[in-house]
Amino acid sequence: MPDEETQPPRVKPPSESRDMYGLLDEVRRRPGMWIRNGSLRDLEMMLVGYRLALDVHGVEERFDLWPDGPFSEWLARYGRSSAVGWAAEIERQVEPGTTPLESFFAFLDEYRAEHREDDGSEME
Incomplete structure (x- = not known):
């Protein structure tokens, strides 16, 4: 019988997410289920x-x-701005050896760290 450490994390339904960042945490855990x-x-x-x-x-x-x-405005500081939005720009300029999704979550983590007091949420 697998123990807790070897089992995949339990998938939470969207209704259990406290906010958008909670939903994004679920996407990060199991991206293939969401996108x-x-x-x-x-x-x-x-x-x-x-x-x-x-x-x-x-x-x-x-x-x-x-x-x-x-x-998107924050990403522009890194020369990553586009009229078609943040997703297209990150996909267009993804660093070698990483995926667009990994790049997005790295940028999002940095953005949240800088804006933590503004969004009222805690990083998990």
Whole structure:
């Protein structure tokens, strides 16, 4: 019988995520369950849908990941800005030896560390 350390992490349904970052933690753990072939554009569209659902249901939550939002503006400091959004730009300029998804999460972690007091969330 496998022990807890060898079992894959339990998949949480989206309803158990406390916010967008909780959902992104699940995507990071099991990306193949959430997005096709590690496509950041698919992830970006999933997040746009998430934000639209917040609006439809009247839920207040900070959302910095619009294609032209604060996260995109922050990426521009690294010469990574694009009229088509953060996903396309990260995919276009991915560093050798890494995947676009790995690059995205590295940038997101850095962004969150710099903006932790702004978003009111704790990094897990």
